[in-house]
Amino acid sequence: MSEAPDSSTEPRPVRLREALRQARIEAADRTGVVVDLRDAEVARLEILNDALDPLFNEIPGQIDLFDRGISQGETPRLWIDIVAHVVMGRDKRQYRFVQDTRNGRIVLAESHEAGAIVKAVTDYVARRMVERERAFSPARAQAPIAAEKPRQGSRVWTFALGFVLGALSLFGVALYESLKPISF
Structure with a gap:
């Protein structure tokens, strides 16, 4: 009679995703020092992209601020949103999280560790979502309209008062000139 294999001694099956991630890390480490640095950059950005999956899975579907993806041009980039x-840094091992602004590019975070960049991206995404909420909040949208109504009314009254005072001034000057004795 054959015995059933002991489940405690069987190796736990490794998920394919974890194995692929580990293979990418090993390949990135090997190629990071070898000639093909661009492939190492893309591999490291793919690793970071995979690490960001849980964050982007939490973002509600109706929020379309973020469009994550890797562009594989001359300088590979992992885009978080449009800006x-x-x-990768000069040494091709350091992640650099940057934002383009009107005044140039600013570095939001730099690290050799993907975890630190994931934290920086998480903070950035949270700030962007709060900005979006504030921009679309009904109370904020109605506040300028309510504050503007008294101003429009006061502008009309200011104009009317200025018009009446100007007309009275002209009438006064005309009356003064007409009452002056004519001298030859």
Whole structure:
């Protein structure tokens, strides 16, 4: 009679996703020092992209601020949204999270660790979502309209008062000139 294999001694099956991630890390470490640095950059950005999956899965579907993806141009980038992206540093091992602004590019975070960049991206996403909520909040949208109504009324009264005072001044000057004795 054959015995059933002991389940405690069987190796736990490794998920394919975890194995692929580990293979990418190993390949990135090997190629990071070798000639093909661009492939190492893309591999590291893919690893970071995978690490960001839980964050982007939490974002509600109706929020369309973020469009994450890797562009594989001359300088590979992991785009978070239209103005922020992660690029590899000069040593091809350091992540650099940057944001393009009207005044140029600013570095939001730099680290050799993907976890630190995930935290920085999480903070950035949270700030962007709060900005969006504030921009679309009904109380904020109605406040300027309510404050503007008294101003419009006061502008009309200011104009009317200025008009009446100007007309009275002209009438006064005309009356003064007409009452002056004519001298030859």
